Amino acid sequence: xxxxxxxxxxxxxxxxxxxxxxxxxxxxxxxxxxxxxxxxxxxxxxxxxxxxxxxxxxxxxxxxxxxxxxxxxxxxxxxxxxxxxxxxxxxxxxxxxxxxxxxxxxxxxxxxxxxxxxxxxxxxxxxxxxxxxxxxxxxxxxxxxxxxxxxxxxxxxxxxxxxxxxxxxxxxxxxxxxxxxxxxxxxxxxxxxxxxxxxxxxx
Amino acid sequence: xxxxxxxxxxxxxxxxxxxxxxxxxxxxxxxxxxxxxxxxxxxxxxxxxxxxxxxxxxxxxxxxxxxxxxxxxxxxxxxxxxxxxxxxxxxxxxxxxxxxxxxxxxxxxxxxxxxxxxxxxxxxxxxxxxxxxxxxxxxxxxxxxxxxxxxxxxxxxxxxxxxxxxxxxxxxxxxxxxxxxxxxxxxxxxxxxxxxxxxxxxxxxxxxxxxxxxxxxxxxxxxxxxxxxxxxxxxxxxxxxxxxxxxxxxxxxxxxxxxxxxxxxxxxxxxxxxxxxxxxxxxxxxxxxxxxxxxxxxxxxxxxxxxxxxxxxxxxxxxxxxxxxxxxxxxxxxxxx
Numbered sequence: 032x033x034x035x036x037x038x039x040x041x042x043x044x045x046x047x048x049x050x051x052x053x054x055x056x057x058x059x060x061x062x063x064x065x066x067x068x069x070x071x072x073x074x075x076x077x078x079x080x081x082x083x084x085x086x087x088x089x090x091x092x093x094x095x096x097x098x099x100x101x102x103x104x105x106x107x108x109x110x111x112x113x114x115x116x117x118x119x120x121x122x123x124x125x126x127x128x129x130x131x132x133x134x135x136x137x138x139x140x141x142x143x144x145x146x147x148x149x150x151x152x153x154x155x156x157x158x159x160x161x162x163x164x165x166x167x168x169x170x171x172x173x174x175x176x177x178x179x180x181x182x183x184x185x186x187x188x189x190x191x192x193x194x195x196x197x198x199x200x201x202x203x204x205x206x207x208x209x210x211x212x213x214x215x216x217x218x219x220x221x222x223x224x225x226x227x228x229x230x231x232x233x234x
Numbered sequence: 235x236x237x238x239x240x241x242x243x244x245x246x247x248x249x250x251x252x253x254x255x256x257x258x259x260x261x262x263x264x265x266x267x268x269x270x271x272x273x274x275x276x277x278x279x280x281x282x283x284x285x286x287x288x289x290x291x292x293x294x295x296x297x298x299x300x301x302x303x304x305x306x307x308x309x310x311x312x313x314x315x316x317x318x319x320x321x322x323x324x325x326x327x328x329x330x331x332x333x334x335x336x337x338x339x340x341x342x343x344x345x346x347x348x349x350x351x352x353x354x355x356x357x358x359x360x361x362x363x364x365x366x367x368x369x370x371x372x373x374x375x376x377x378x379x380x381x382x383x384x385x386x387x388x389x390x391x392x393x394x395x396x397x398x399x400x401x402x403x404x405x406x407x408x409x410x411x412x413x414x415x416x417x418x419x420x421x422x423x424x425x426x427x428x429x430x431x432x433x434x435x436x437x438x439x440x441x442x443x444x445x446x447x448x449x450x451x452x453x454x455x456x457x458x459x460x461x462x463x464x465x466x467x468x469x470x471x472x473x474x475x476x477x478x479x480x481x482x483x484x485x486x487x488x489x490x491x492x493x494x495x496x497x498x499x500x501x502x503x504x505x506x507x508x509x510x511x512x513x514x515x516x517x518x519x520x521x522x523x524x525x526x527x528x529x530x531x532x533x534x535x536x537x538x539x540x541x542x543x544x545x546x547x548x549x550x551x552x553x554x555x556x557x558x559x560x561x562x563x564x565x566x567x568x569x570x571x
Binding site for chain 2: 033057060063094102105164209
């Protein structure tokens with residue numbers, strides 16, 4: 032009973048905060064509501080017994096992705112009133128895109144049918160969570176059956192990372208950079224000179 | 235009725251009692267950590283430190299707390315009120331909830347979950363929100379700069395902390411914190427196996443808790459005190475408690491991951507009779523003393539140096555060490571079964 036109650040609590044808060052993400056006036060509030068949505072999704076994962084996914088969701092989405100979101104959004108200098116202007120003007124275009132997406136979803140899910148043996152495997156989870164932990168089960172799958180797909184996913188991320196670095200990398204002339212190795216390699220003879228100063232004479 | 239009592243009410247009462255048994259000593263430890271910091275830094279700088287309130291100044295934290303409690307809470311004009319009050323509470327709550335999975339002794343843990351390490355990692359990566367939100371909500375340039383610095387700094391150091399944790403976990407074969415300590419009982423403390431990782435972890439923890447020499451976000455000389463400059467009274471106290479609580483937390487994490495948790499350092503009779511929780515507290519105290527010592531000794535890093543250390547030194551090194559650990563474990567057939 033408690034499980035069901037907690038499920039409805041998480042689900043309701045997740046949906047409500049999801050709505051707030053798109054309706055909040057202030058973009059920073061929108062990001063904060065997004066974080067709340069992630070948390071509730073993590074809670075739902077926990078209820079489903081997927082503790083590894085729940086924690087990874089929090090670590091990756093809340094701990095890293097949303098921090099960078101918040102970082103960028105906080106730096107934006109937005110006039111909130113102007114953001115709301117022209118709502119009616121853009122409504123037809125936005126509505127049209129929404130309708131197309133909806134139609135596509137209906138087409139995809141309309142033709143969706145479960146394999147006849149699928150419902151049988153839903154009842155008994157393999158492997159049994161009491162024998163093997165989530166983490167181990169996922170690892171055994173990812174690093175054996177889906178090893179190549181897993182590597183390809185990593186490769187895609189690597190390419191994306193290199194692309195980002197390449198796009199933002201710019202070399203400017205006249206930038207004073209600290210060369211730590213050169214600093215450490217300096218010797219006393221190179222940097223200190225002892226002079227004898229005659230009194231009243233100066234150097 | 236009886237079912238309701240045994241099924242729900244009694245477990246709830248027990249859990250609340252256990253939570254109190256963790257939180258109350260923790261709050262006391264936080265209070266006396268602030269005193270210890272002032273005393274230790276005083277001794278290093280050849281001063282006496284606080285010595286007026288109570289014997290040897292022992293009542294100083296209580297006086298400080300009372301003073302903060304009676305101050306006026308000031309809300310800056312243009313501050314975003316909801317976020318302004320949410321952020322100190324968040325910092326404090328996050329410093330508290332992480333203790334749920336820390337094992338103080340064999341079986342002395344509130345929630346012995348399978349993914350304890352990930353839970354700790356998740357909670358510590360959330361700590362940045364309190365600071366970044368405070369910086370934004372204060373509507374002040376200093377606070378905002380502090381918040382931005384916090385975001386960049388904490389995200390950078392989390393990556394190497396993650397790799398260090400994975401190297402340790404390779405030798406354990408489980409994400410459960412008690413299992414990590416059990417593995418160290420078998421194989422010896424991981425500080426001997428992973429000494430360079432221990433150094434990286436400890437240093438990254440300094441950066442993660444924004445302690446000197448990485449206290450860029452509260453750099454007094456440039457940002458006044460950074461993100462919490464607009465906070466007063468209890469809101470400020472919550473930040474302070476959260477910050478010191480996080481220090482104790484990361485030291486407890488280091489103890490569990492590297493220093494054998496509750497295990498006695500000398501594994502024979504008179505020393506193994508001492509309760510594990512005392513060994514645990516002693517190890518945490520030694521690490522905390524290191525934090526204070528470092529604060530009194532080293533000058534603050536410049537921000538680009540901080541980024542360089544995180545991304546160009548710690549990250550490649552911990553990555554190489556991770557591959558090395560995996561290789562050696564596989565080659566020597568030492569992988570945990």
